[in-house]
Amino acid sequence: MKELKKEDISQEVFDLYDDYAHNKMDRKEFLQKLSLYAVGAITLPALLSFISPNYLDSISVKSNDPRLKSEFITYDSPKGGKKIKGLFSILKDTTKKLPGIIVVHENRGLNPYIEDVGRRTALEGFVTLAPDALSPLGGYPGNDDDGRAMQKKRDRNEMLEDFIAAYNYLKTHKDCNGKVGVVGFCFGGWISNMMAVKIPDLAAAVPYYGRQPSQENVVKIKAPLLLQYAGLDKRVNAGWSDFEIALKENNIEHEAHFYANVNHGFHNNTTPRFDKEAAELSWERTITFFNKHLKG
Known part of the structure; x- marks a missing residue:
């Protein structure tokens, strides 16, 4: 499966996510609209995973930082x-x-x-x-x-x-x-x-x-x-x-x-x-x- 990069995603997807994140639509409508951008090698699950938060790998200061x-x-x-x-x-x-x-x-x-x-x-x-x-x-x-x-x-x-x-x-x-x-x-x-x-x-x-x-x-x-x-x-x-x-x-x-x-x-x-x-x-x-x- 192709690894998605930011440049692979159209601005419309970011705008769509912004509307969803700010309660302009429910999850069902969001997924329906998001699916329109899942084309070719870009699947809907891959697209959804890519634009969702990744907390596991993104924390810069750990909760147990000794400082x-x-x-x-x-x-x-x-x-x-x-x-x-x-x-x-x-x-x-x-x-x-x-x-x-x-x-x-x-x-x-x-x-x-x-x-x-x-x-x-x-x-x-x-x-x-x-x-x-x-x-x-x-x-x-x-x-x-x-x-x-x-x-x-x-x-x-x-x-x-x-x-x-x-x-x-x-x-x-x-x-x-x-x-x-x-x-x-x-x-x-x-x-x-x-x-x-x-x-x-x-x-x-x-x-x-x-x-x-x-x-x-x-x-x-x-x-x-x-x-x-x-x-x-x-x-x-x-x-x-x-x-x-x-x-x-x-x-x-x-x-x-x-x-x-x-x-x-x-x-x-x-x-x-x-x-x-x-x-x-x-x-x-x-x-x-x-x-x-x-x-x-």
């Missing part, structure tokens, strides 16, 4: 007395309080990719907390399809409150110096934008391909923003023009980067939407930004 103390904790969230589970990570050899970063998952719960991002960020000298918004429903179920279905059952504004509670938990943690930022991806990008709206003393926010807040909410933002967008992401990028105008009109510190010819999810190294060059450059910018605003 880190990385463990699951729980914290209280205000809606209904919920307990939220999150992955807490910090350098083992640190002797001082560190700035904190909340790491916010996509629309499928705290999967291995986001856990990995939490650990990567901790290795840069931050104390990190990566919450699982699926905690009230039992937590991330072990696969993204079920995770998406579960997350659809939760109200997004209640989940926002869960992440704000994570900020409050980390800000007052004994290992944190009180400066806390947020980085989030997709749904987590929207959460990052909204945390900037809702938290006056948020130190910095880095939304990756996240939906923008309404114009009336932009005026409330105090935190500096680093906005990361995928050049091919028409769905999210459609909101940029109005957002940019509002940011400038309200003199909100921000910088935006559009990475040409890459798809929504380009930072996620577990799927073929991953773009190594854009992911590495955007992450370098992210860490530099956090160093400036949380350590400077």
Whole structure:
């Protein structure tokens, strides 16, 4: 069987997967449409396997990395007395309080990719907390399809409150110096934008391909923003023009980067939407930004 490569796949397949991943169609419709691209040596199972996340071979910082103390904790969230589970990570050899970063998952719960991002960020000298918004429903179920279905059952504004509670938990943690930022991806990008709206003393926010807040909410933002967008992401990028105008009109510190010819999810190294060059450059910018605003 031919080994599939990214260049073998048409852009329409990535767009189709994006629609499916963002609940624009159910799995049956997705597979029916995907089958149209299974031609010649490319079978439907091979195509489906290729575009699905591969967590087993993609983790860059293992859960037992000897440089880190990385463990699951729980914290209280205000809606209904919920307990939220999150992955807490910090350098083992640190002797001082560190700035904190909340790491916010996509629309499928705290999967291995986001856990990995939490650990990567901790290795840069931050104390990190990566919450699982699926905690009230039992937590991330072990696969993204079920995770998406579960997350659809939760109200997004209640989940926002869960992440704000994570900020409050980390800000007052004994290992944190009180400066806390947020980085989030997709749904987590929207959460990052909204945390900037809702938290006056948020130190910095880095939304990756996240939906923008309404114009009336932009005026409330105090935190500096680093906005990361995928050049091919028409769905999210459609909101940029109005957002940019509002940011400038309200003199909100921000910088935006559009990475040409890459798809929504380009930072996620577990799927073929991953773009190594854009992911590495955007992450370098992210860490530099956090160093400036949380350590400077």
